[in-house]
Amino acid sequence: MWKYEKKLEYPVNIRNKDVKMAKFLVTQYGGANGELAAALRYLNQRYTMPDEKGKALLTDIGTEELAHVEIISTMVYQLLKDATVEEMIEAGLGGHFAEHGKGLYPTDANGVPFTVKYFSTTGDPIADLQENMAAEQKARAVYENLMNMTNDPDVLAPLSFLRQREIIHFTRFKELHDEYKERGL
Amino acid sequence: MYNYSNCYDQTKGPDQNTLRFIDQPQTLINSQEGFIRGNMFNELYDPYLPTEPYRLTPQTEREAMLNKVREYTFALIDLNLYLDTHPNDVEKIKVFNQYSTQLRQVTNEFESRFGPLSLSSEYLNSYPWAWISTPWPWEVM
Ligand SMILES: [Fe+2]
Numbered sequence: 564m565w566k567y568e569k570k571l572e573y574p575v576n577i578r579n580k581d582v583k584m585a586k587f588l589v590t591q592y593g594g595a596n597g598e599l600a601a602a603l604r605y606l607n608q609r610y611t612m613p614d615e616k617g618k619a620l621l622t623d624i625g626t627e628e629l630a631h632v633e634i635i636s637t638m639v640y641q642l643l644k645d646a647t648v649e650e651m652i653e654a655g656l657g658g659h660f661a662e663h664g665k666g667l668y669p670t671d672a673n674g675v676p677f678t679v680k681y682f683s684t685t686g687d688p689i690a691d692l693q694e695n696m697a698a699e700q701k702a703r704a705v706y707e708n709l710m711n712m713t714n715d716p717d718v719l720a721p722l723s724f725l726r727q728r729e730i731i732h733f734t735r736f737k738e739l740h741d742e743y744k745e746r747g748l
Numbered sequence: 749m750y751n752y753s754n755c756y757d758q759t760k761g762p763d764q765n766t767l768r769f770i771d772q773p774q775t776l777i778n779s780q781e782g783f784i785r786g787n788m789f790n791e792l793y794d795p796y797l798p799t800e801p802y803r804l805t806p807q808t809e810r811e812a813m814l815n816k817v818r819e820y821t822f823a824l825i826d827l828n829l830y831l832d833t834h835p836n837d838v839e840k841i842k843v844f845n846q847y848s849t850q851l852r853q854v855t856n857e858f859e860s861r862f863g864p865l866s867l868s869s870e871y872l873n874s875y876p877w878a879w880i881s882t883p884w885p886w887e888v889m
Pocket residue numbers: 601628699702728729732
């Protein structure tokens with residue numbers, strides 16, 4: 564089971580609305596390389612990890628990714644909070660407003676809704692861990708793209724934190740992957 | 749019928765050319781710096797745009813104390829992931845438990861002043877129900 568803590572893993576306090584940035588940033592919520600996909604993929608893959616290290620790592624990284632879903636959701640919410648309907652239409656979020664109002668909805672930057680295909684599970688620990696290593700690298704790259712699209716330190720600071728977490732997650736998946744390879748699992 | 753032979757050289761063992769992170773040193777930075785970096789490990793830190801990580805300058809005492817809670821929470825998250833793949837590192841287990849003690853202290857201090865952070869808090873026996881009286885994390889402070 565999970566327990567909720569009434570705090571973000573890293574603080575988010577965005578003072579200036581930026582509807583365009585919200586439209587791009589939402590991909591780290593509902594896109595192929597986003598935090599929701601990562602969280603649910605790891606928590607789904609953990610059942611068939613072959614040893615205690617694997618079950619622990621997939622559970623723990625999956626759990627941290629849930630905290631990242633909350634950080635990204637908070638960022639999108641704060642960037643959009645004071646936006647007018649006109650501003651949302653202008654920034655390319657007219658369709659979003661028509662379907663969801665100001666509500667959050669997991670899509671990529673082009674508005675393509677989240678899909679369970681992002682779970683990408685084979686049941687083979689080596690294939691699943693390689694999938695996850697690639698996913699962490701892709702998420703890191705997307706964070707860098709997003710960091711190039713804003714000058715706002717309120718947005719850059721949490722993006723920089725989250726990007727660094729992808730590097731750690733990649734490293735831990737790789738350590739587990741290399742050990743499984745060596746043991747012939 | 750084909751006769752498939754194993755062209756894989758068994759004597760070499762798997763993945764000879766793969767860099768193994770597992771043998772690299774992973775030394776710890778202090779929790780304050782680790783938290784703003786998003787990374788507790790010196791050798792793994794790999795910043796992108798700025799050479800200096802973003803400094804957090806809390807505007808209220810509540811936020812400053814909450815950052816202390818976040819800092820130790822983060823140290824435990826990152827150390828735990830490390831220990832999942834290095835369960836025999838006695839030194840890191842010690843450091844984990846030191847941060848764990850510090851987290852309990854600052855959490856208790858924070859909750860005594862600003863209310864419960866979780867439903868395991870000792871500060872849930874006031875009236876009306878304290879859980880809904882403190883701000884939600886996504887609200888701008
Ligand atoms: Fe990650």
